[in-house]
Amino acid sequence: MVSLLxxxxxxxxxxxxxxxxxxxxxxxxxxxxxxxxGHYYLQHVKEQTGAVNAVTAVVVNYRGLDTxxxxxxxxxxSTGVAALLWRKKRERTAKVGGSPVLTVGTKFLVPxxxxxxxxxxxxxxxxxxxxxxxxxxxxxxxxxxxMAFTIYEIPHKAFEKVEGLAGMGYVLVGLIGLAIGGxxxxxxxxxxxxxxxxxIGRLFSGGFIPIIYTIIGIKVGTELSGIVDNMLKEEVRE
Amino acid sequence: xxxxxxxxxxxxxxxxAFFVPLIKELGRKAVMGYLVMITALxxxxxxxxxxxxxxTGKPIIxxxxxxxPPVGINLYIGHFAALFVLIIxxxxxxxxxxxxxAVNVEPVDKYAMLFLLxxxxxxxMIATGDIxxxxxxxxxxxISAYALTAYNKTGEAAEASMKYIVLGGIGSSFFLIGVxxxxxxxxxxxxAHLAQLAGAIDPTVAQVGLALIIFGLAVEAELFPLNAWAPxxxxxxxxxxxxxxxxxxxxxxxxxxxxxxxxxxxAEGWSGLLRLLVILATLTVIVAELSALRxxxxxxxxxxxxxxxxxxxxxxxxxxxxxxxSAGVFHMVNHAIVKALLFLTVGYVGVALxxxxxxxxxxxxxxxxxxxxxxxxxxxxxxxxPLFNIFWSxxxxxxxxxxxxxxxxxxxxxxxxxxxxxxxxxxxxxxWFVEGGGRIRENFAIGVIAIFLAALIIVIGVYPNDVxxxxxxxxxxxxxxxxxxxxxxxxxxxx
Numbered sequence: 001m002v003s004l005l006x007x008x009x010x011x012x013x014x015x016x017x018x019x020x021x022x023x024x025x026x027x028x029x030x031x032x033x034x035x036x037x038g039h040y041y042l043q044h045v046k047e048q049t050g051a052v053n054a055v056t057a058v059v060v061n062y063r064g065l066d067t068x069x070x071x072x073x074x075x076x077x078s079t080g081v082a083a084l085l086w087r088k089k090r091e092r093t094a095k096v097g098g099s100p101v102l103t104v105g106t107k108f109l110v111p112x113x114x115x116x117x118x119x120x121x122x123x124x125x126x127x128x129x130x131x132x133x134x135x136x137x138x139x140x141x142x143x144x145x146x147m148a149f150t151i152y153e154i155p156h157k158a159f160e161k162v163e164g165l166a167g168m169g170y171v172l173v174g175l176i177g178l179a180i181g182g183x184x185x186x187x188x189x190x191x192x193x194x195x196x197x198x199x200i201g202r203l204f205s206g207g208f209i210p211i212i213y214t215i216i217g218i219k220v221g222t223e224l225s226g227i228v229d230n231m232l233k234e235e236v237r238e
Numbered sequence: 239x240x241x242x243x244x245x246x247x248x249x250x251x252x253x254x255a256f257f258v259p260l261i262k263e264l265g266r267k268a269v270m271g272y273l274v275m276i277t278a279l280x281x282x283x284x285x286x287x288x289x290x291x292x293x294t295g296k297p298i299i300x301x302x303x304x305x306x307p308p309v310g311i312n313l314y315i316g317h318f319a320a321l322f323v324l325i326i327x328x329x330x331x332x333x334x335x336x337x338x339x340a341v342n343v344e345p346v347d348k349y350a351m352l353f354l355l356x357x358x359x360x361x362x363m364i365a366t367g368d369i370x371x372x373x374x375x376x377x378x379x380x381i382s383a384y385a386l387t388a389y390n391k392t393g394e395a396a397e398a399s400m401k402y403i404v405l406g407g408i409g410s411s412f413f414l415i416g417v418x419x420x421x422x423x424x425x426x427x428x429x430a431h432l433a434q435l436a437g438a439i440d441p442t443v444a445q446v447g448l449a450l451i452i453f454g455l456a457v458e459a460e461l462f463p464l465n466a467w468a469p470x471x472x473x474x475x476x477x478x479x480x481x482x483x484x485x486x487x488x489x490x491x492x493x494x495x496x497x498x499x500x501x502x503x504x505a506e507g508w509s510g511l512l513r514l515l516v517i518l519a520t521l522t523v524i525v526a527e528l529s530a531l532r533x534x535x536x537x538x539x540x541x542x543x544x545x546x547x548x549x550x551x552x553x554x555x556x557x558x559x560x561x562x563x564s565a566g567v568f569h570m571v572n573h574a575i576v577k578a579l580l581f582l583t584v585g586y587v588g589v590a591l592x593x594x595x596x597x598x599x600x601x602x603x604x605x606x607x608x609x610x611x612x613x614x615x616x617x618x619x620x621x622x623x624p625l626f627n628i629f630w631s632x633x634x635x636x637x638x639x640x641x642x643x644x645x646x647x648x649x650x651x652x653x654x655x656x657x658x659x660x661x662x663x664x665x666x667x668x669x670w671f672v673e674g675g676g677r678i679r680e681n682f683a684i685g686v687i688a689i690f691l692a693a694l695i696i697v698i699g700v701y702p703n704d705v706x707x708x709x710x711x712x713x714x715x716x717x718x719x720x721x722x723x724x725x726x727x728x729x730x731x732x733x
Contacts, residue, residue: 024446069374080385167256184245
């Protein structure tokens with residue numbers, strides 16, 4: 001009886017809150033022209049950043065501080081996983097290897113998957129995608145290796161160092177902008193040096209966007225592989 | 239020097255955190271020493287920034303990427319942010335020193351990274367001038383806090399962290415939905431620009447959006463009923479981290495609530511939201527103080543007391559008057575000092591005697607006289623005895639509350655203060671008038687920090703006026719939105 005009362009009370013309050021939220025949502029002009037800042041980006045993106053992919057330009061250049069923050073969030077996630085799963089000695093304990101289809105397929109596909117990941121982040125300023133999906137694709141290649149072979153292990157320590165170096169690289173790019181252009185995360189390559197101005201729409205353009213996306217790609221790739229590695233290994237006692 | 243260099247406040251902790259994997263092979267001492275060095279450097283930068291802001295009287299606007307707001311993101315380091323970024327840096331520096339003694343669980347290199355990023359997140363939350371950027375920094379703060387809560391790897395730490403993750407995750411999603419609603423209604427994310435447009439937003443959207451944002455932040459700001467995670471997390475986290483939680487992580491959440499609340503004061507239905515917040519804050523005080531009374535663990539008891547004080551700050555910020563906001567900021571500063579001292583000393587007792595249960599405090603006055611003395615000063619200050627710093631901010635908050643017409647809340651808060659006095663005097667009694675074990679040698683560095691904080695409590699208590707002028711400026715920074723809009727170099731966008 002009590003639980004029934006409790007439940008109906010919960011349902012009623014959910015309905016009330018839901019109605020209230022819907023009212024709020026109904027007040028947002030949908031499909032109407034409210035894009036104050038959005039329009040500015042669309043009109044100026046090419047001349048100001050050199051990127052053909054406007055989304056990338058917003059993410060890496062106009063709102064670069066947010067992206068630096070998001071990279072940090074991922075870094076914290078991987079560091080947190082590593083901190084909480086830390087044991088003195090850990091090893092892989094999987095007993096059953098992958099089927100022949102998986103092992104042969106993995107051997108064949110891994111280089112291509114990695115190549116595709118690299119393609120995604122290098123071309124972030126031209127085509128959809130960028131450092132985060134590119135890095136995730138590369139991590140998929142390592143995941144495939146883990147699934148196919150019971151003894152496979154990434155070079156854990158080296159990956160950790162690469163991850164740190166990539167993060168430092170991003171901040172350094174921002175600091176170089178501060179030193180040259182006077183603003184943190186300033187795109188000095190496009191705005192000061194004007195490299196690639198006649199190259200818009202091709203690989204060597206977009207200022208520091210390809211550099212940052214390469215850094216992010218490497219960082220995300222090593223980070224996600226590190227998380228997979230941490231979650232697969234189990235503690236062994238001597 | 240160019241004001242843009244204030245971006246080093248963000249860049250330094252970040253690049254230093256990324257550097258830690260490269261020096262982890264050098265061992266625990268090297269990593270901890272590195273942590274002390276970096277936080278000292280951050281303190282120096284924050285000191286320079288604060289000096290710059292308070293001597294020129296003008297905020298430093300850091301423009302990321304050289305894109306003028308609202309197209310780009312700006313940091314707004316005004317009187318409030320400058321003061322609190324300095325407090326964050328100083329407390330982090332002290333806690334880096336304390337970590338030498340208090341943190342022995344491996345992996346220390348990960349601890350150092352998360353420590354720096356927790357500091358970074360709170361700094362960013364207070365400095366940013368963009369509402370989505372605020373979300374990003376809130377995530378940085380929250381996720382490092384989840385990981386650090388579970389760092390000791392005990393069962394209760396895992397449980398506390400899990401609770402925190404669930405509530406924090408719900409809070410973040412609320413916040414994000416609120417931001418999406420507001421962005422949908424205005425087309426901008428910059429805080430100054432939003433404040434300009436606030437009056438024109440559809441009243442329901444403004445109310446729903448702002449309410450969602452405030453509910454989301456209330457998790458970080460430990461307001462009832464979203465603070466169930468806090469006592470567990472405070473108790474389970476490593477001692478230096480508990481100090482950081484209480485001294486500035488919760489303050490960052492409170493600041494964000496205050497800042498966003500006043501930015502939207504032009505929106506319709508605003509005063510209804512204030513009233514709701516006053517009720518929540520009053521409930522926070524009462525529930526926390528009553529729960530503190532029943533605790534048998536000193537650290538947990540002080541955690542509840544900290545939540546109670548936080549509720550009082552939220553009450554002051556929600557009054558909607560200049561006097562209330564200034565008093566709230568004053569209380570934020572005082573609370574940061576007092577709770578840093580209390581959690582530091584209680585944590586030190588925990589490290590030295592192997593736990594923070596109240597029994598361990600029996601006869602502490604003879605066993606660790608210096609620690610016991612500083613705990614006593616902290617306790618008396620928290621209770622609000624004259625000649626200690628909290629007396630002044632507490633009385634200002636209560637007066638501002640009466641002035642704003644919330645006498646019933648003031649009466650309830652006063653009642654809760656009596657409860658607070660009961661359990662703090664119980665602790666003091668246990669320390670000085672119950673027999674305990676033999677004398678223990680006290681750590682020199684921790685003693686110096688504790689004496690410094692205790693001295694600060696008394697100095698502010700005796701001469702409150704200097705600090706009061708500083709916090710009044712900080713309060714104005716929060717309250718005077720017209721000035722805030724004027725200081726941000728907005729470029730015109732759209733039609």
